Amino acid sequence: MPTILTPDICDAHPEVAVVDPIFANFGGLDAFYGPVRTIKCFEDNSLVKQAVAEQGDGAVLVVDAGGSSRCAMLGDMLAEQAVANGWAGVVMYGCVRDVDILATLDLGIQALGSHPRRSEKHGEGQRDIPVTFAGVTFNPGQWLYADNNGIVLADRELA
Template sequence: MERDFTTPDLCDDFPDSRVLHAQFRSYGRSASFCGQAVTVKCFEDNSLVKALVQEPGNGKVIVVDGGASLRRALLGDQLAEKACLNGWMGLIINGAVRDVEILATLPLGVFALGAIPLKTDKRDVGLRGVAVDIGGTTVHEGDWIYADASGVVVSSTNLLAP
C-alpha cells in the first residue's frame, strides 16, 4: 500500500528529520512506502535477510546495510516474494539486488544502489537489530522510514501520525 506523502514535503514540514545521502534506485512496484525500520547489517551474505522476510512484517521496512557492495545481490525475486506474502512494506538496501524484472512486478518497495546477477553465499554472518549507518545517516531499529522517488527520510517519530 502506498502512502499519501512526499519526502520533500516531509523535509519541509519536519526540518529535523534525517535523510539518507545515498543515490538509491527503485526496483519494486511500490514507488513510495513507509513503515518502522527493522535493521540488518551484513556484507555479501543475505542469510539474515532471508530469515527476516519469512517473519511477519506487519507493515515494517527492512533496512539492510550491505556495506554498499555491488558484488553480490542481497535480495532477489524469491526473498522479495516472501516479503510480500508476509506483510513487509519494503526494503532499503545499501547494496545490490537481482531479478530486477520480477522485482518490478511485486507490490513491494525496493530501493537499492544497483543490480548484479550474482547471489550471496550463505554463511550466517551479520547482525540484526543494530544501528546501521547508510549514506552518512544512522538508522536505528524502530525509526520511521519514508521512501519515494526523491529519496529516503528517517525519523525517530511517526511523521504521519494524526
C-alpha cells in the same frame, strides 16, 4: 498505503534526516514507509532470508550490506516472501537481482544497483542494531519514508 511525498515531509518536519541520494527504485511501489528493522551483513544474505520469512507488520527492512557491488542480497524469491509476510519495503545498501520481477511486486525496494550473482549463505551478520550508511544512522524503531525523491528518516511516525 497512503501516498507520501518526501519533499512535503521535509517541509513540514525539517528535523528529519535525509539519506544521501545514492539509491534507485527497483520495487513495484514507488513510495513506501514504516518502522525500521535492521540487518548488517556482507555478501551473505542469510539474515535477509530469515527476516523476510517473519511477519513484517508493515516494517521496512534496512540492510547494511557494506555497499558491495559484487553480488545481490535480495532477489525475486525473497522479495515475494517479503510481500507475503507484510513487509512495506527494503532499503538495500548493496545490490538486488531479478529486477524485472521486483518491479511487479507490491513492495518498495531501493538499492544501489543490480547484480546477477547471488550472495553466499554462511549465517553471518547481525540484526536489530544501529547501522550507518549514506550519511545517516538507522536505528530499529525509527520511521523511514521513501519515494522517487529520496529517503528520509524520522525518530517517530509522522502523521
